[in-house]
Amino acid sequence: MRKVALIGAGVSKFGVRKASYRDLIWEAGKACFDAAPAVKPKDVEGLVVGSVMPERTAFQSHISSMAAEALGIRPSALSARTEHMCASGTVGIRYAYAFIAAGLADLVMVLGVEKLNQPSGDEAILNMGTGVDREWEASFGLTAPPCFALAAQCHIAEYGTTEEQLAMVGVKNHTHAAKNPNAHFQRGATLEQVLGSRMISSPLRLFMCSPITDGAAAVLIASEERARALTDKPVWIRGTGQALDGFQLTSLHEDYAHWPALARAAQSAYGMAGVRPQDVDVAEVHDCFAIAELIAYEELGFCPKGEAGAFVADGRSDYGGDVVVNPRGGLIGCGHPLGATGVAQAAEVFAQLRGEAGARQVPDASIGLTHNNSGMGEHVVMIYGRERR
Amino acid sequence: MSYFRATDPFPLESAEHTKLHEFYARLAVGRLATTRCATCRRLAWPPRAFCGECGSDRFDWVDLSGEGKIHAFTIQEVGLPAGFVGPRVFAIVKVDGLRVFSVLVDAEPAKVAIGQTVRLSPLRVADDPNGNARWLPAFRLA
Numbered sequence: 334m335r336k337v338a339l340i341g342a343g344v345s346k347f348g349v350r351k352a353s354y355r356d357l358i359w360e361a362g363k364a365c366f367d368a369a370p371a372v373k374p375k376d377v378e379g380l381v382v383g384s385v386m387p388e389r390t391a392f393q394s395h396i397s398s399m400a401a402e403a404l405g406i407r408p409s410a411l412s413a414r415t416e417h418m419c420a421s422g423t424v425g426i427r428y429a430y431a432f433i434a435a436g437l438a439d440l441v442m443v444l445g446v447e448k449l450n451q452p453s454g455d456e457a458i459l460n461m462g463t464g465v466d467r468e469w470e471a472s473f474g475l476t477a478p479p480c481f482a483l484a485a486q487c488h489i490a491e492y493g494t495t496e497e498q499l500a501m502v503g504v505k506n507h508t509h510a511a512k513n514p515n516a517h518f519q520r521g522a523t524l525e526q527v528l529g530s531r532m533i534s535s536p537l538r539l540f541m542c543s544p545i546t547d548g549a550a551a552v553l554i555a556s557e558e559r560a561r562a563l564t565d566k567p568v569w570i571r572g573t574g575q576a577l578d579g580f581q582l583t584s585l586h587e588d589y590a591h592w593p594a595l596a597r598a599a600q601s602a603y604g605m606a607g608v609r610p611q612d613v614d615v616a617e618v619h620d621c622f623a624i625a626e627l628i629a630y631e632e633l634g635f636c637p638k639g640e641a642g643a644f645v646a647d648g649r650s651d652y653g654g655d656v657v658v659n660p661r662g663g664l665i666g667c668g669h670p671l672g673a674t675g676v677a678q679a680a681e682v683f684a685q686l687r688g689e690a691g692a693r694q695v696p697d698a699s700i701g702l703t704h705n706n707s708g709m710g711e712h713v714v715m716i717y718g719r720e721r722r
Numbered sequence: 723m724s725y726f727r728a729t730d731p732f733p734l735e736s737a738e739h740t741k742l743h744e745f746y747a748r749l750a751v752g753r754l755a756t757t758r759c760a761t762c763r764r765l766a767w768p769p770r771a772f773c774g775e776c777g778s779d780r781f782d783w784v785d786l787s788g789e790g791k792i793h794a795f796t797i798q799e800v801g802l803p804a805g806f807v808g809p810r811v812f813a814i815v816k817v818d819g820l821r822v823f824s825v826l827v828d829a830e831p832a833k834v835a836i837g838q839t840v841r842l843s844p845l846r847v848a849d850d851p852n853g854n855a856r857w858l859p860a861f862r863l864a
């Protein structure tokens with residue numbers, strides 16, 4: 334297979350935006366092309382768009398062609414939309430990676446976009462029910478918060494994880510987001526604020542949850558030859574893995590504190606990249622809820638099973654610790670515009686590995702990891718490197 | 723905010739709409755049923771018309787006990803989809819060795835605990851667009 338690299342990345346402002354679906358595509362596309370000045374839209378051979386619910390929130394399907402036209406891209410090798418719920422963006426990156434590695438394309442944009450507040454967050458909450466099983470789960474009113482709350486209940490019961498430790502994920506990610514001008518939230522948060530925030534689904538409180546957010550992100554992905562011609566600082570895709578335990582809650586591991594599919598996806602990615610968990614300098618993990626970040630530490634191998642609470646409490650997932658997790662502010666601080674999230678994670682790792690992350694820069698970051706999931710049973714892991722290997 | 727429109731959140735349960743109609747017919751008279759593969763004899767939850775183990779599409783209906791124990795639960799206070807109100811008790815119930823996702827109806831949140839016994843309590847929801855009654859497999863504390 335050919336080597337593949339990111340050569341440009343950009344994100345829109347995330348938040349409750351007074352902007353249309355197409356406005357968000359324009360903003361992310363502009364930011365991405367600005368980061369890769371050697372590339373013009375007409376040079377891009379393919380476009381993959383990760384987007385989950387535009388049929389309802391923008392009353393629009395046929396998304397990839399619409400976005401291509403908006404950005405002046407005329408696909409000659411690849412045009413597709415990926416819908417894989419909250420992991421749609423990273424699933425799109427895997428498509429582009431595979432096409433380029435196989436020699437079917439040389440330069441592809443992956444764009445993630447979601448307009449969720451259209452016109453209110455209620456629309457998004459209703460639509461989130463389409464991400465679980467309509468007949469056996471969503472018919473009861475199930476959406477994401479109770480699923481992850483069940484995982485938190487299990488982790489607390491089994492390992493003695495505390496509400497304070499869950500809250501520390503919220504504090505850390507809100508604090509990181511305060512240094513990210515594109516984040517949904519920019520005010521930071523104290524432990525008292527997180528623990529005093531409204532209960533959403535026990536034991537998860539508001540500041541332990543990602544909000545309903547509009548946003549878009551884009552990356553440009555190229556073959557080695559094209560990457561070297563277009564930039565002197567490519568960020569290499571070193572490894573990738575995807576695995577599934579199940580779709581319905583009752584198909585997953587009986588103990589919701591265990592996510593074996595994440596461990597398997599990580600093993601695939603680490604093996605392909607030739608790196609170990611302790612080699613990772615910066616990780617963007619899928620903290621849709623605080624418990625997800627804690628379980629991710631364990632399944633990604635950053636700490637032993639059951640010790641994630643202490644890992645965050647001791648600062649080991651923050652600047653100066655073992656690995657900086659979610660420097661851009663994560664889903665909790667940046668918001669979670671579903672299809673855009675995985676692409677925004679890649680954009681952050683791109684900036685970090687090029688030393689261009691400004692106030693958020695992780696010193697001398699060389700290996701970066703992204704983790705994107707679609708519920709507790711489906712996980713995608715990417716590993717990026719400053720060196721090609 | 724008249725732009726927002728909810729769609730029907732419930733399954734179409736009648737015989738002309740689903741191979742699983744028998745499940746809903748039994749539920750309407752207070753019985754909890756599921757499918758057993760007629761070829762490999764695997765008992766499924768939820769019921770299914772194709773066996774992912776052996777590939778058979780032949781199945782038999784089997785009644786379950788309708789009584790189970792709470793395996794895990796959470797109480798959602800806010801942020802529920804349109805048409806659903808909090809606090810809502812979501813639970814995984816162990817029934818005859820199967821894990822069943824459901825809600826507990828009429829449960830006082832403070833009294834819910836892991837290991838408690840619960841019983842099937844079919845929940846009548848909105849009729850389908852043709853006026854047929856619809857039910858969901860809910861539970862209540864025994």
Ligand SMILES: [Zn+2]
Binds near residue numbers: 759763773776777
């Ligand atoms: Zn079978």
